[in-house]
Amino acid sequence: MSNTYVTNRRYIHRLLSKTATSKEVLIVTSYDYFLQKHDLALLLKKYKEVILIPHSNDDDYLLNHTVRPLLDKFEKIHLVTNPQYDKRNRIIYELVVQKNKSIRITTVYDFCEKSLKKVYIPDNVSEINPNLLTIPTFGRRIRYPKKIIDVTISIILFLFTFPLWILSYFKIKIQSPGPVFYFQERVGMNNVAFNCIKFRSMGLDAEQNGASFSKKNDSRTFSYGSYMRLSRIDELPQIINIFKRDLSLIGPRPERQVFTETFDELIPYYNMRHNIKPGITGYAQVMYTYGAGVYDARHKLMYDLYYIKNWSLVLELKIILKTAVVIFGKRGR
Missing domain, CATH: 3.40.50 (Rossmann fold)
Structure with a gap:
């Protein structure tokens, strides 16, 4: 074209x-x-x-x-x-x-x-989107099929990727001595905090200057850490979070409180994304290119709120398929 x-x-x-x-x-x-x-x-x-x-x-x-x-x-x-x-x-x-x-x-x-296929989020905090005066929480009609999908795919994914867990354990130990797993507090459903589990992809001193967004070609990552981030292998331990009911497979990506507090002040309707469980992947992750900061958070919110307002089994499966394309295409962040 x-x-x-x-x-x-x-x-x-x-x-x-x-x-x-x-x-x-x-x-x-x-x-x-x-x-x-x-x-x-x-x-x-x-x-x-x-x-x-x-x-x-x-x-x-x-x-x-x-x-x-x-x-x-x-x-x-x-x-x-x-x-x-x-x-x-x-x-x-x-x-x-x-x-x-x-x-x-x-x-x-x-x-x-x-x-x-996204919800308009005003740039001006004083502007009201009448389509967002109310936004639903997921009732039983949605929670039950999501739970079945979460558990079924998580078990299959764990069994299928178990060799990667073993490989990642040794690779991380060799390239960056220290803990294999990285625990980071994130904001979950109803603003309740939980520890998000990931394979550690950065050095132990990655945040010595304070919290910051990760980015493409992040200099804080070691060699295998960069590969894990590109292929999303570092996200695999979040399967444990699904079994602990902290996360769903699909939903808004959980953020750290230091960022959500800022976004909530600057972006209209931002807190509505906490009406449901966050996810390992989500509609915003497959529809919007990687980015960090208020501008990108506003754009991602457009997709997150569309997902919440317009949830369907077809949309859920579409996100799963698109995530697979991202992973196998190595288009991770």
Whole structure:
């Protein structure tokens, strides 16, 4: 697919696609941080153009010089609105009506869930997503099949990977003397702390300067530790956490309290991810590239909350399959 990305006066981003299946234009009147590359690739298969209009101080000029020309090219407009920008939405609607063109309007909240399969998390802590006024906890209808999946796959996985446990034990001992297992306190369901168990992949002095996010090509890891992180072998001991009922196989990844406290202050709805058990892997892990910090935590939360709101057996199995692809493709963090 051949795409061209053009920036027009810093206010508008236009993406063109030769493979779009319709001649409809998508206009997003919202700060575009929630759209990732794979989101845009998906949308460009459906829409001829995707126009992202972030906030500006001169909406009248911006819309009349960017939106109006589009109406000469397209008969159909799909407007994704954010109530934060009512003035801008009204201007676009009036322009469309004047041109006697077809328009359909979707809120950014519904658009994210239905088209992008994630929940919109406002960038502004004062903004409210009406789709998140309530979010469920998992009842028996979900907990029981999840428990069956957790126990069954964990037993199979343990038996299948047992030789790796033995190999990892000796490799770690040889390359980095010290404990083989690493215990780290993480925040679980209902904000209850538990000790997450992993194979140690870093030196004993890895956090001598305080807690920090791990990252790709982390200099704190030893040779086999890097391989374990890439292949996710270091996560295998978390099977024990599943048997101890601290973790589920699928769910939001558990974070350390020092980070969750910060995220809870800066990211709207962040604490809702603690409504269910965290997981060894999750929807956010297979849908979002590795990253650390508030920006990435907000993006991951979009997927975590979608998983909680829209859980299904199909989605659960899809995440398991995607995780297998990540592992065997050695695309770990």
